[in-house]
Structures are given as structure tokens and as C-alpha cells.
Amino acid sequence: MFDDADFHLCSPANAIMIEVILGDLPDVFRDLEKYGHALCGWNTETRTRTDDPGDGLEDALRIRLTVSDDLEPSWSVIKNDEDEGIPFKATDRAKVAVSLIGAVSDRHLTWSRGSILSQLTETENITSSLAGAARAAKSALEARRAEDLTGFDAVADTAETTARTLGVNVAESYKAHLDTDAINVRMAGLALHDGEMPLRQLGLGSKRMLTTGLQKQALRSPHVTLFDEVEVGLEPHRIARLLEHLKDDETGQYFLTTHSPVVLRELTVDDLHIVHCDGGRIDVVAANTPAIADSIQGKIRSGAEAFLAPKIVVCEGATEVGFLRGLDDHWTSTEDKESFAYRGIALFDASGAGKVREVAENLKSLGYDVAVVVDSDADDQFSNDDSGALCGIGITVVKWDGALSIEERVFADLPWAAVTASFEAARTIWNDDTRLLDQVQTQHGEGFDRDFVAWTDGPELRTALGKAAKASDWFKRQSWGREWAAAVSGHLSDETIRDSDLIRQLSSLRGWIDNV
Structure with missing residues (x-):
């Protein structure tokens, strides 16, 4: 049974049309008195249909279901696009x-x-x-009459007495029974x-x-x-x-x-197809696309959750994934922006800059809307050529200027209050001030002040903090990256950093999220 809710946008003006190709046909379907004249050909290797059967092709039927505003389903066997078709009978549908x-x-x-x-x-x-x-x-109830039906039989006796009084013939005697x-x-x-x-x-x-x-x-x-x-x-x-x-x-x-x-x-990829819906159009893409099947199999194993979303952000590593999760928390709770979940966005950890391009290209070929967030500090892992290639196929690329990692970019661009908040976040995560200060001192060199309470803003200290955070993996877990973002995200609206690379890149990503 169909109703108006089955139509696209609940409008019966958007008629339903579904087609399938039916192979492995029973012999009766090939009979000329049945559907023999409507047979088409199916290439099992290329998965393509021809209007007529042929050598090397499997005999098949093209079945079409249509439903218009009268809500009555119409089943037809058609041969080509212009063909009105012949009815596909209910008895034959049952054979399928x-x-x-x-x-x-x-x-x-x-x-x-x-x-x-x-x-x-x-x-x-x-x-x-x-x-x-x-x-x-x-019979079972009769066997338990004395236990279960005594009260009912008393009423039956009353009914029998009444019947005899009124002249109603009683053949044997009245009793309660099933x-x-x-x-x-x-x-x-x-x-x-x-x-x-x-x-x-x-x-x-x-x-x-x-x-x-x-x-x-x-x-x-x-x-x-x-x-x-x-x-x-x-x-x-x-x-x-x-x-x-x-x-x-x-x-x-x-x-x-x-x-x-x-x-x-x-x-496995041989079993899987991805279904995409865009403005009422449904596309089904096979996961076992020959050029990418081997690569995609491993990606599904490691990041299956991402394949269930229509839009995917491919992140270089766990730090980026966690940082974006923290930004999502901030954007939804403070700036009243729509969440990643509402926008249908998942985050994928590529586990290294060298893998970002391949993952992003593969996901794009499977019909996903894709963006990437990647560092610029390792040109041999992800170069400007890689960035250009991805942009050329419609992938949004967030790549920091200045040959920097995300840690270095954040420590370089955010207001000083956010820099100190980042260090405090690292202190909370690691609970080892001596270790953290040793790491910063290694990057800073001579003249480093270990009294972090007395630190003042300066490019040399910012650089040392960013390099220490990167080299020593201060935030290299998703949960740590999320804590870090929570500590600094309140400073992203500071007017003094509006023209910084960090804000420009994050604004680009937010525009992709919002389809701007």
C-alpha cells in the first residue's frame, strides 16, 4: 500500500519509478507467449544492460514499478526507455x-x-x-466439568427449567460447553x-x-x-x-x-554499495571499484563510521580529529552553528599526511563530499601538488601556511591568553611540569625561563611551545585534541587574529560544512 508520504517531498506530483534488472530467469519467462519478446541482455562482467539479448550476454528482464498520484502501483516489463511495456503479472512476480x-x-x-x-x-x-x-x-474441558464448570452448569439448569416451563423442547439436558x-x-x-x-x-x-x-x-x-x-x-x-x-x-x-x-x-568491498541521495536522486556506488578496492577495504576496517556519513573530513591524524571535535562542541554551544552530526559530517583519521591524498581521492570516487585538514610541515608527505590535485576534483583542502603543523599554527596565531591556555591544557593532560618544561627548553635553547607563570608573549617562546607540542605529542590523541580545542576555542572570535592563517583556514572549512 502506498500513500502520499512515499513520494519525494510527500508530493504525489513526484511520481515513483523504480527499475530492476532480473536475471537467472525461469524458462517460462523466456516463452514468447510470456516475456520472450521483451528480453534484454545483461553483461555480468561490466554490469551493463543492452536492449537486446546477444552472445556472451545473460538473458534478462527489465522490470519497472511506477506509482502516480492515484497511488496504484503498475508493474511492467519494458525493453527500452520509450517502451510502454507489458504488464508483469502478480503470479509471475510471486515466482521471483x-x-x-x-x-x-x-x-x-x-x-x-x-x-x-x-x-x-x-x-x-x-x-x-x-x-x-x-x-x-x-474434550479436555468436559473432563474437568466438576472442577471448572459447576457455577456455569447451575445457570444452565435455570435455563433448562425456563425452557421446559415455556414449552421449549429439551432433548437431553442443558449444560455449559465450548x-x-x-x-x-x-x-x-x-x-x-x-x-x-x-x-x-x-x-x-x-x-x-x-x-x-x-x-x-x-x-x-x-x-x-x-x-x-x-x-x-x-x-x-x-x-x-x-x-x-x-x-x-x-x-x-x-x-x-x-x-x-x-x-x-x-x-568486504565485494559485498558493499554506498547509497547517496541528492535532491531526490538516488545513486548507488559499488565499493569494489577496481582501482581503489584494495585500498578501501583497509579504510573500511579502520574507519567504518565515516563511511556512513555523506560528508567526510579526512584528517592527517588524531590531533586534528580531536581538535575538530572540540571545535564542533564550541561552534554548536557558543556560536549557535549546526553540529557536524546535523550536517552529516564524519571525521576520518588518515594516520599520516602521506595517506591523506589517497584516502580523499578514494572517498571522492565513491561519491562522498570530502574535505581534508593536513599539516604543511612535510612536503614529501603532502605537497602543494597534492593539494592542487585534490582541489582540482572538488575537494576542499585546509593546509596551513608557513610549513607548519597544527600545533605550530595554533601557538603562532592565537592570542597570548590562548597560548597559555594551551600550555595549561597540556599540564592537565600530562600532569608532569618538569617533563613539559624540559621539552620546551629543548626547542627554545639558551635563555629559556622555566617559570611559566612569568612568561610573556614573544615569537621565540611561541615557536618553542609549538615545536614542543608537535615533537612530544602533547595532544596526539583524539580526547587530548578535544581538550585542547575546548581550552582555546573561546579565543577564535578575537578581532586581533581575524586575518590570521588559522582563522582563514578554519573559516574555509566552516564554509564547506555549511555549504557556503
């Missing part, structure tokens, strides 16, 4: 054996009409068995139990797993199964077991949707 495992699985744990259990029991005389169950219930018509045991009333507990009481994940297993038993011929959000209700170890079970089914084809990084890590 498409089924859905959704959020509600209770019906499939009963012998309801069309349920999986009914399919598994179709060789039995279910009607006769249910009638016998009703008779058995009546009406076999009223207690007709319907198929839906017969359900699977674990001992005395009906299996509908199981958790959602357990019910879906059981339903999936039963369906595999019921659909022994080729089938197509749609599984909506496969991870719902399941712990990671059970997700892994379920996916293994599905992949072992050689008779069926499964289409799964997921929002779970656990599912992504359990599958």
Missing part, C-alpha cells in the same frame, strides 16, 4: 520470490496465512489439524513456543535471526530477500553470525541496508 524481513517478525513465528511456517507446513493438512485441536479443547464454531482455532492462533513461552516474547534481534533462518529453509529455490537494517536488536557477535549465515545461502540474493559500522567491518 521476493520477501522482506523488517522490524516486525511476529507473524512469521505463527502459522498465519503466507507466513514462513505456513510455507514449511504446506504439505500438511493444516485445516484438519486445527479442527482436531478445537475438538481436543472441548462452542466449536466460537473456539475455531485459526492458523494465526497456532504459534511457535519455547516450552510454555511463545517465541513472540523473544527480543527483536533474536526474532529476526530466527525468521531469517526459517526463511532460508522455506525458500530453497532462487529468491530475493530484502533485509531492512540488519543490525537492529543484535549484538556485534550475533551480527557476524547472521551475516555469515546469509553469505552461505547460495540459492538467494540478499539486499541489506545498514547504519552500523559493525556490519561494514564484517563484510
Whole structure:
């Protein structure tokens, strides 16, 4: 059943049209009296369709579902774009054996009409068995008449006396008993139990797993199964077991949707497709794109969460990821800007500047909107040529001027109060003043004042602090980078640094976030 909410923007003026290519056809579909004249060709290697069958091509049918403002679905077999098609009959659609495992699985744990259990029991005389169950219930109650029906029979005696008084014929005697018509045991009333507990009481994940297993038993011929959000209700170890079970089914084809990084890590690029929606247009991109498949497999293992967002910021390392998380906290709580989550943005740790370009290019080729945040202190790892190449394919690049790391850039550009706040953040993280001062002194050299309370602003001290923070990994964990950003983000609006490289680069990134 369709309603107005199924249309794009809930407007029936945006008619629905969905097409699929159906292969591995049963012989009856090739019959000229069926759909033989509408066959097309499918190249299994290039995954492309031709209007006509041919050598080296698999016979296939192009099926189209359309729904307009009358809400009536229309199924057609079409040969080309201009073809109005011929009706794809309901009896033939049933032969394709498409089924859905959704959020509600209770019906499939009963012998309801069309349920999986009914399919598994179709060789039995279910009607006769249910009638016998009703008779058995009546006999069981008769055996307990003295214990359970005494009060009811007393009323029955009163009714019999009244009947005789009024001349109503009584063949034997009145008594309370079950009406076999009223207690007709319907198929839906017969359900699977674990001992005395009906299996509908199981958790959602357990019910879906059981339903999936039963369906595999019921659909022994080729089938197509749609599984909506496969991870719902399941712990990671059970997700892994379920996916293994599905992949072992050689008779069926499964289409799964997921929002779970656990599912992504359990599958390979051969299994995965990324679905993008842009203004109502849906694009599905295969993750096993030949040029990048090997690289992407490892990225999915290490950063699966990012692949579930439409926009990805590729960060050089953990410091950048943490710093941006802290900026997100500041922007949403203080400046009333939309959060990364609201804008559909995920952060990806590339684990090194030398990997940033490859990761960003690969993600872009998979249809993601991509930005990068990278240091400029290692030209052999990420050069201006790398930056230009990424900008050339529409990737926003945040790369600090001056051959500096993020630590050096922040210590160089922020107001002095933020510089001291950064050092205080490092003190809180490391809880070892002597160690921190030794590190700064190593970078500063002669004339270094170890009394940090007495420090005054100066380029030499700023440089030493930035280099020490970089070399000694003061903030090189996501949680540390986030603490650092929390300590300094309140100073980003200072008018004295409005024209600094740090603010210009962060403004560029924020513009990309907001699609400015």
C-alpha cells in the first residue's frame, strides 16, 4: 500500500519509478507467449544492460514499478526507455520470490496465512489439524466439568427449567460447553513456543535471526530477500553470525541496508554499495571499484563510521580529529552553528599526511563530499601538488601556511591568553611540569625561563611551545585534541587574529560544512 508520504517531498506530483534488472530467469519467462519478446541482455562482467539479448550476454528482464498520484502501483516489463511495456503479472512476480524481513517478525513465528511456517507446513493438512485441536479443547474441558464448570452448569439448569416451563423442547439436558464454531482455532492462533513461552516474547534481534533462518529453509529455490537494517536488536557477535549465515545461502540474493559500522567491518568491498541521495536522486556506488578496492577495504576496517556519513573530513591524524571535535562542541554551544552530526559530517583519521591524498581521492570516487585538514610541515608527505590535485576534483583542502603543523599554527596565531591556555591544557593532560618544561627548553635553547607563570608573549617562546607540542605529542590523541580545542576555542572570535592563517583556514572549512 502506498500513500502520499512515499513520494519525494510527500508530493504525489513526484511520481515513483523504480527499475530492476532480473536475471537467472525461469524458462517460462523466456516463452514468447510470456516475456520472450521483451528480453534484454545483461553483461555480468561490466554490469551493463543492452536492449537486446546477444552472445556472451545473460538473458534478462527489465522490470519497472511506477506509482502516480492515484497511488496504484503498475508493474511492467519494458525493453527500452520509450517502451510502454507489458504488464508483469502478480503470479509471475510471486515466482521471483521476493520477501522482506523488517522490524516486525511476529507473524512469521505463527502459522498465519503466507507466513514462513505456513510455507514449511504446506504439505500438511493444516485445516484438519486445527479442527482436531478445537475438538481436543472441548474434550479436555468436559473432563474437568466438576472442577471448572459447576457455577456455569447451575445457570444452565435455570435455563433448562425456563425452557421446559415455556414449552421449549429439551432433548437431553442443558449444560455449559465450548462452542466449536466460537473456539475455531485459526492458523494465526497456532504459534511457535519455547516450552510454555511463545517465541513472540523473544527480543527483536533474536526474532529476526530466527525468521531469517526459517526463511532460508522455506525458500530453497532462487529468491530475493530484502533485509531492512540488519543490525537492529543484535549484538556485534550475533551480527557476524547472521551475516555469515546469509553469505552461505547460495540459492538467494540478499539486499541489506545498514547504519552500523559493525556490519561494514564484517563484510568486504565485494559485498558493499554506498547509497547517496541528492535532491531526490538516488545513486548507488559499488565499493569494489577496481582501482581503489584494495585500498578501501583497509579504510573500511579502520574507519567504518565515516563511511556512513555523506560528508567526510579526512584528517592527517588524531590531533586534528580531536581538535575538530572540540571545535564542533564550541561552534554548536557558543556560536549557535549546526553540529557536524546535523550536517552529516564524519571525521576520518588518515594516520599520516602521506595517506591523506589517497584516502580523499578514494572517498571522492565513491561519491562522498570530502574535505581534508593536513599539516604543511612535510612536503614529501603532502605537497602543494597534492593539494592542487585534490582541489582540482572538488575537494576542499585546509593546509596551513608557513610549513607548519597544527600545533605550530595554533601557538603562532592565537592570542597570548590562548597560548597559555594551551600550555595549561597540556599540564592537565600530562600532569608532569618538569617533563613539559624540559621539552620546551629543548626547542627554545639558551635563555629559556622555566617559570611559566612569568612568561610573556614573544615569537621565540611561541615557536618553542609549538615545536614542543608537535615533537612530544602533547595532544596526539583524539580526547587530548578535544581538550585542547575546548581550552582555546573561546579565543577564535578575537578581532586581533581575524586575518590570521588559522582563522582563514578554519573559516574555509566552516564554509564547506555549511555549504557556503
